[in-house]
Each structure stands twice: as structure tokens, then as C-alpha cells.
Amino acid sequence: MTSSEILFDSPADPVVEGPVLQVEDLHVSFPSEAGRVRAVRGLSYQVSPGEVLGIVGESGSGKSVSSLAVMGLLPESARISGSIKFQGRELIGRTDAELSKIRGRRIAMVFQDPLSALTPVYTVGDQIAEAILVHRGGAVSKQAANKRAVELLDLVGIPNAAERAKAFPHEFSGGMRQRAVIAMAIANDPDLIIADEPTTALDVTVQAQVLQLLETAQEVTGAGIVIITHDLGVVAGFADRLMVMYAGRAVETGKVDEIYQQPRMPYTLGLLGSIPRLDVGEKQALVPITGQPPSLTDLPPGCPFAPRCPMVVDACHTAEPPLIDVDGSPEHRAACIRTGEIAATDTEGAEAAAEIFGAEVVEEPEIAKVPREQRDIVLELDHVVKEYPVNKGVVFKRRVGTVHAVAGISFDIREGETLGLVGESGCGKTTTLMEILGLEKPMGGEISVLGTNVSSLDSKRRFEIRRDMSVVFQDPMASLDPRLTIHDVIAEPMQVHGYGKDEINRRVPELMRLVGLRPEQLSRYPGEFSGGQRQRIGIARALALEPKLVVLDEPVSALDVSIQAGVINLLEELKSKLGLAYLFVAHDLSVVRHIADRVAVMYLGKIIEIGEVDSVFDAPRHPYTQALLSAIPIPDPVKERQRERIILTGDLPSPANPPSGCRFRTRCFLHASLPPEQQRTCIELEPPREVQAPDHEAACHFAQIRQVL
Amino acid sequence: MTVILNEGDSAGTAGAAPGGPVDAAPEPGKAMTRGRLVFIRFLRNKLALVGLVIIVAMYLLAFLGPLLSQWSYEDRDYAAFLQPPYADHIFGTDNIGTDMFAQVMRGLQKSLIIGLLVALISTTVAAIVGATAGYFLGVADKALMWVVDLLLVLPSFLIIAILSPWFRGKSWWLLVLMLAAFQWMITARIVRGMTLTLKEREFVKAARFMGQPARTIIAKHIVPNMASLLIIDATINVAAAVLAETGLSYFGFGVQSPDVSLGTLIGNYAQSATTFPWLFLFPAGFLVVFVLAVNWVGDGLRDALDPTSTRVRRKEKKDTEEKAA
């Protein structure tokens, strides 16, 4: 890494001994109507130079607040006490002017939403140069700063850095913006980088790129890194130490390996057990953590996790358990009075979690025993095409191009079967769903639902088919009308299809129970429920008409992991109980492996690999599938460090202008390694979908198995 | 024990519940329909109830009051010119000896009807036109928006001036329709804009994919989600209609003397406010009370319809706490 040496070889600041960051007994509280919100309650941790600390916890656990306190970015109303020492100097009590000298220069922050960190009206290059000029003062000339900005953009992997430096933030894709923000963060060779959910808003392939970039950033700057996340998988391979937070306190800390292999606090166990594993073929029992995190205004005495803890005993309610050393390790500490008993069980990790939380593998539905060929087809797509015109001009609209959102895709779903549809954002998944749900004649190709071709439907028959097909959306808030009570939400489909009043009043409470909610809550509004509960209400509505096919558009991606597990279990149970067929769209391949029977991988409007889920995941043939799979983190630090990672370069090409021949060739690592004459085949000929194994097809001229898990 | 989850709710998964799990139901029992729930929430709002009582009382007074009085608004008492209130004329008399109480009651009859009807009609038209244009787009949108733009650019007083000879002496209904016809366009444009965004929300798509017909979607999902806007618009329109009617009277159209409305009374006696205050204060006072009462009812309705309204929530919370105590 020569360019980085040029950039970072001036250690003007003397190297300070000891930890870069030392937080002692930090308390942060905010005023609120209901009383003081005690967001952080006695948090202590430290970060050494070059060390990566992962902070994990669910939404509202105080992860962001504690790191905002370090940056001095909390609002005026916040009350802070305790000590935050940066390189031995106390930060609490300093004025904003003093803090801002340290901020940006010595401590850098990377936020979840990269757009908020970039000013829309300046070019990306100017903003990075500005960051250098502000903190280096007269030491650097304007030209030098600009030159350095380009070098930094190059370092973070932005192609044509000199050109792209002149672009504005909105011209960058999400992943490129995050890379630009990281370039800005490392511009002044910081000693500490705080990254708050840096990859949450990004696609898996881009997430892998950004994580690798953070690793590079850490290598070149030698900084300590604090990475905040709610996803235990993300930090497994990257962090050195981990701190699990719950209700404003650390409940378990230790080396990454220790925590993943011997978790000693029920909450950590639950978190580990709630993640579906990409690398586990046989059915795995997912652990849902029931209930909600406690209110931070008036915490009852005792362990804050007690209301949700399967191991709770009376003694848990007397006093809040302190962090104590466990397993005789000096670094591994947990806050639970029953750690000893957890240590004494003979199972470890996720298995122990399933045992303690009493999670069970969901049974296969009856229909799954019938061979696939003998089951009825509920949905069939045959070379379906959907294009959007690209218009220009306001008064006289001219057509200047065509977006090929869906470019001829074919698949079928049989009774009682789940097909997972995966791919990066923008590859056409939602468009495909909307084509199916619209029940209109597609622009090209054929769609058949329950054996009826939709092109020949009259409005009466179309209405009848709507009864057998329902949908669950991604955002549980947007998919329920905020002005309707839960009763009215669930009753709506039945009213539309002419159910009698008595029947509706009988079925609605039944459906509520079916999805694990209490019928007493029927006269409440959606706003009074949590995300997971709302998603259950959406599922209840989808099941109201006893459909045969349920289309799910990213049903769990807006939920916290612990809640996600509950919803996945519910979907599996319902499928088994009611014999449903699912079309399950997701970008999380671990979830798909867990729930789907077959999987279809989409790239730029085409299916490039499809087949039985274990066959595709264990022996992927298409380079894109291989790259996608290798980008998914596995919550196992040992495996994660040994894994070979295929990093895809660049972003998804525009579907308005797809590459000739094989659409994946611009990013294909296999293509890049081929001799020129074979490369020509990729450029000139579009690869057809060919059978690779029983129920396994892929569209690549040079398909070959490569194991990546 | 409170049960409200996510006060000031944002992304949804944040579990900042101020107290306890959400499973503790406050009112166990059967589900209520939306209408009943809104009604109960409305009844909880004391100010709105007061407003409602005032409006009803004003109606009763306006129609029953004149029956109790010995004077009609057309009678003159040649024994009393410009008299301040006294036993015979409880609101006093004007310069030609007409009883002010009789006039104010007559004016109140007119203005109550004009104000409420015009507001109701113009807001309803705005909601229907805006939502239809925004939901269906295409030809319907083009045609409706053309009408809106036309009415917006045409100077309304000019049209009324041209039409007024024809209208003269016709029913007051025409006046109401005329006033309503020039009040709905801007709201319709706003409604159209909001419909465009609401239409993309997933709950509207969900309704469409379950086979719900378009007009039901508009009535059940789109319009209720704009209730706050529409109610505020309607309450503003009540006052605007009463005042606009005064303006129309100048064109020799609208309420003509000897008939009176609150608007004409206020217009006529505004200059006398300091010299003969009773002439001005009684009609103005009734108008102010009326508009205030309409506003209170409007606010109450808005809070009752809006499940996220903090005022109702705080109230509910207090109630449950009291019950628990």
C-alpha cells in the first residue's frame, strides 16, 4: 500500500501510551415527558490503539448515545456524568470549541446514513479537501489538499478518483457515498474511528466492501475502531473485542471468540440463537426473544433483562447484577447471577441458546412429503418482461431510453413450497412482485396463477384470484393504515370478499391468536404496536382469506434480529399448518437458506441461478451467487477469519443500459481470469440457463462449482 | 400502568415504551368499530363538547328566540331610535327603531346555515375532486385540474357581478352554492398532492391487491388519512363563508335589506362600534362565539380521528391511571 504510506507517514503527534479511549462509569440522561430517560447507565470500556471494539445491542439500548457522548455531539438537554478520556485527556466538561479541534482530526465518525455526513451542494473532492484544510491549518496548501483528496478516494476504491472527485454526493450510489465518508474520516490520520451501523443501509455485497475498507483504514491509520451494530454476524470476523449492551449498560464483554463460543449471559445467548445461519444446511431452531426492551424512564430494580429472560429466578429481581469475571478469563465478564449454571451446560453457543430458550425446529408441512413434480403449480412465470420508458423534458416528453427492469424471467412455485428470490437492490425483485400482484397481462411473456393465465382474465375472475393470493410488505409501519383499528385492518379483505359480519367477528380474533397476538388488543391502532407486532398484524391480514399463495416482500428486513426470529418462526409454522406456498423476497441469504425450499438469484432483471436451496448454497455454479454467498458474514469468528471472501468490484450497472452478452461480465471475477477468446464468448453471447444438477440451473458459459461457505 | 408504546413513535422498532409491555390491555372486551371509537374519543374532549353544545344552543336560540320576542326584524318601534339595551329591547335598537335582538337572531339564522353549509360543501368537493384527480391521474386528473385552474384564475367577483342580475331574488341555496363554488380549489390542489404520496403507501397497495375497488380505497384509506387537513380547512371555511357573504351583499346579491345576516350587520355598524357599541358588539360577539365553537369542535374531531394525537393519548393515559388508582 504505497499511496497510503505517502499519506500517513507524518506522525506529528507523539504516540501516547495506553488506551486511546477510556470510558469510566458514563451516565447519560435526557428529559422527557414521562420522566428522565436514562439512556446510558454506568458504562465503562476502553479501546487500545489498533484494536477493534464491537458494540452490539438492539435498538434503543444506548449504543449510539454512548458514542455520541464521546464525540461531544449530544444535544444540550442531555445530562452527562462520568469520565471519557481520550489519549489520557478528559473530554467531559470541555467547551464545544475545544472538542471540535479533537473531533474530525483525532477522532473520526462514520454514520449509518452517509448522505447526512456529506453536504449536497459541494463536490465530494472539495469536502474531503476541506476536512484536511480545516484541521491542518496552514500546513497544507489548497492544491496539496485537493491532490490528497483524490488519493484518498482512490484508496477507498472509487474508480476514476480524479474524475469522481468532481461529482456531487447525489451522483454517488449508497456504497460509494459511504466510501467517500470513510475517506473523509481517515483524511487526517485519526487515532480513533467510531462507526455507527456503517453498513446497515447497504446491500450485502457493498457491506462486504465497506467492512474490508474499514479494515484497510485501520491498517493505514493504526487507529482504534469502535464499530456499533445490531447484527452479531457483521462484527464476527472484524472485531477483536465485543461489548453487548442492554438497557443502557454493558451486559457482557470479552474477546470475540469467547463471546461467540461461550456466551455467559442469557441475552447474548438469545442474540446468537436468533440469527439464521448461512452455513447450516439442516433445519435450525431459531430463538426469538419475546417481549420488548424495558422503558428507560423508570426501570424496576433487579436485572433489566428479567421480564424476557427464560432463566429468571426470584433473586434476579433484588438487585441489578454487576459485570463479573467469568470462566476465569480476565477479559470475559458478564452481568448475570446465573452465569455459572450457563457455563455448566454441556452445549455451547447457539445450541445452548435453543435449549435454554426452548426453541424448536418447525415441522415440515405434510405436503412436502409429496414429490415436487406431483404437486400443483400455484404460480408460474414464463419469460416475463417489464420495461419502463425513460423520459426527458418537462413540456414535451421525449423517450430517451428504456429501463429493462425485468428482462424475461421464468420460475414456478408449487403447492406448499417456498421460493426465495434474492438479489441486490435495484435488480428487479419488487418489480417482479408487482407484476405478479397486478394480475394484468405482462408486457412480454406469460404469468399463470393457480393454473389460470392472467392475460385472459376478466375482472370477475381477477377478483376471485385475489382471494387466493395475498401480500406482506417490508415496512410494517407503512403497510397498515394508521387510521384503522387492528380489527378493521384484519377485517378489510373479508369485507371486500363479502364475508358476513358474524363470520368476520369470529375470524378476526382467531387470526390474532394464530399470529400470536392477544385479541383484546383489537380496538387499538397500529401506532401502538412495535415493529414485530405490526408485521404479525400484516401477516394476519394476509391470511384472512385463507390464500394458497402469499407473496412476501422483505418481510423481516425492517426488524431487529431478536424480533426477526419470532416472525420467521411464525411464517414457518403457518406454512406447515396451512400448507401455504410462499414467494419470499429477501436480500438476506441466511434468512432465505433458513426458510426457503428453492432459491432464485436475480441479477439485473434476470435469474442467473435457480434451484433447490441446499444444492445452490453448497455448490453454487454462477460467479455472482458465489460472490453473494461469500459476502454474507457468518456469526462465528473462527470460520469467518478463515473464509475466502470474494469482493465484487463496482456497483450494479444501470438497467437502462445493460452490458452486452452476459450481464454480469463487468463485475465477474471469473471472466477477468479467462483467456481473451473465452472472454469474447461472455461479451457476445448471452448465457442460457442450463441444468447443472437435479433441480439446479445456472446461466454462465463457464459455470463451475466453488464452495464459499 | 400505562400501555402506550412508542410515544412520538419514529421508525417503529424502537422500544422506548414508557412503562410495561404492550400486552397489558386497558379495555378488555370486544373490538369496537372505527365510528364508535372516534365517537368515544370525541366525547372525552371536554372543550369539543362545550363547542358542540354552544353550536346547538345557538341554533335553538336563532330559531326559537324570535318567537319569544314581541318584535320582528322588519318591525320598527317609532318610540325608540338608537336606544341602548333596556327591558323592552334587550339588545337595544338602531337608528330607524328596529329591534336589535330580532335582527341579530335573524342574522344568526342566515349565518349559521350559510357558514356550516358552505364549509361542508366546499371541503367535500375539494376532497372528492382532489382525491379523484390524484388517485386516477390521466384524463380525469387533466380535466379536473383544468377546472380548478380555470376557477382560480377567473376573478370570482367578476363572475358574480355578471351573474347577479339573474340570481336576484332567487333562493338562498344559490347563495350557498355560489360561495362554496369559489372556496374549494386551493384545498383540492393540496388534497391532490397528498393523494399522490398516500397512493404509494403500502397500505393502499395492500388494499388494491386484495381487490378493494378504487372508490372504497379513496373513501376508506385516502380521505381519512387527510382528515386533519380537511377539518382545519372546513373550520377556516366557516368563518370565511360568513365574511364572504358580507362582501357579496355589496353586489346587490346575497342577503338584501330589509333581510339581514351577521355579516351585513357587522358591515353596517362597524363604524358605530365606538359611538353606539351595542349595534356592533352583539352581532360581532355572536360571530366570534360561533367561530370559536366551530374551532373547538373541529379540534376535537381531529384529535378523535387521529390515533397518534398526543392530547387524547395523554388523556387516556390519565384516565387509565385514575382507574388503576
Ligand SMILES: Nc1ncnc2c1ncn2[C@@H]1O[C@H](COP(=O)(O)OP(=O)(O)OP(=O)(O)O)[C@@H](O)[C@H]1O
Ligand atoms: N436526543 C434525545 N432525547 C431524548 N431521548 C433520546 C435522545 N437520543 C436518544 N434518546 C433515547 O436514548 C435511548 C438509547 O438510544 P440510542 O440511540 O443510543 O439507541 P441505539 O442502541 O443506538 O439504537 P438503534 O439500534 O435504534 O440505533 C433510547 O431510549 C432513545 O429514545
Ligand code: SF4
Ligand atoms: S440475572 Fe437473572 S434475569 Fe438477569 S439475565 Fe441472569 S438469569 Fe436472567
Ligand code: SF4
Ligand atoms: S458467462 Fe462469463 S461473464 Fe458471465 S458469469 Fe459466466 S464467466 Fe462471468
Ligand SMILES: [Mg+2]
Ligand atoms: Mg443507533
